[in-house]
Amino acid sequence: MRAIAREFLDSLAEDERAEAGGVLDDGGFREWKYNPGARPGLRIDALTGVQRELVYALLAAGMSPSGVTTLHSIMELEVPLKAIEKAIDHPRWPIRNPLAYYVRIFGDPTTDSAWAWRFNGHHVGVHFTVVGDEISATPQMFGANPRVHTAPDGSLVRTLAVEEDLGIGLMNDLSADQLVRAQLSADSPWDIASRNDPVVDIDFADRGIRYDELSGAQRDTVNAIIQLYLTRCADPLARQALREIEDAGRDAIRFSWAGPTGQIDNAMMIYYSVSGPTFLLEADRVNGNPNHIHTVWRDLRHDWGTDLLAEHYRTTARIGQLHD
Structure with missing residues (x-):
């Protein structure tokens, strides 16, 4: 690099x-x-x-x-x-x-x-x-507008389709009791909640249904969402982020949903997040346009390399003091 x-x-x-x-x-x-x-x-x-x-x-x-x-x-x-x-x-x-x-x-x-x-x-x-x-x-943001369009050859193109389908599929797989714990609102937000903020609000870690309240199949879907977002980056970086999620404990991971439930069509506004002690993933159909989607991966420890740079500057300062 x-x-x-x-x-x-x-x-x-x-x-x-x-x-x-x-x-x-x-x-x-x-x-x-x-x-x-x-x-x-x-x-x-x-x-x-x-x-x-x-x-x-x-x-x-x-x-x-x-x-x-x-x-x-x-x-x-x-x-x-x-x-x-x-x-x-x-x-x-x-x-x-x-x-x-x-x-x-x-x-x-x-x-x-x-x-x-x-x-x-x-x-x-x-x-x-x-x-x-x-x-x-991180931060790493991918969006799509139009998220669905017809190509010149007449084929239908869906961008970020798997990101959407996994979140919708997990919502539909929740029982009525689980959905009460997962659903934040019947209305989806205007945009991803983290927006382009330099620092993410860590309150996301306390929203939605916990990983240890999900069935085995539902946990598999959560894991697939995490894998999908993190493996957008090169394999060594994805593996490191996955290790940190594992070390922090998967039971603390949460899934949250906002928007309608049941059968979701292309005209509906939806939002979901998967979050844990070390990360936040979001997907949202935005700006009142259901054919417009934003997705993001934020690392609550390493966005902008904040912790890496802090240690770098501490080390540089110590070396400078030794040379004074």
Whole structure:
């Protein structure tokens, strides 16, 4: 990952490098968004083909093959979304572009032991923080609009379908008594509750039905949801996150639901979360549009590499004191 980032930065002109760069320990490092529009960083349609392939190689270094495939499918949704919005003369249709995504590198991977990078744009938020040999892979956000559309060949395309189907399937598998404990509201929220907040509200850990109150088959579905979200990133990073979930105790994991129950169709607004002492996963049909979905993985310990950076700065300070 570090070598790819170095090669990418070396390929940039001085002004491009300034546009792509950021300072690791300033407030902007934790500021992010997943709505459309401009943001800090270097937009990838301004890159040469070789430079863009280096960005994609960086994504492949941090993400699994399935995660990269999903990310690119989300970017390509800008094409049908543009057609839908142009047909109704929506004011945003001119900005829809599958290359309107931005790469930004914080710190200097050529010299710094601690650095970070992100790939952001409409419905994509991929963040990696690197401290020595350790890597944080969150926050990680994937969304889709339209989540269901008809391809040019007439086939029906559903993006993030498994994320939706697992949550709906688990809700439908709950007994009436279990559903009372799982359901937060008959109405789904306007968006994922964690939004783009720099720090997640840990009260999520106390919402919904507990893992140890579920049947074996229901627990399998919870585990499948966790596996699906975490394995968007590269295998070593996913395995580390799964180990931490296991170490914290699966019985403390909770599943929550908001929205209607029973038979769910494409016109209904729904929300679910799976959370535990170390993580939060959310999925939500958003903004009053049931054909629009947001999903997110937040790590309650490692978002932005906060704990890794804190230890890095403590160690650096101790070394500095020894040299005084």
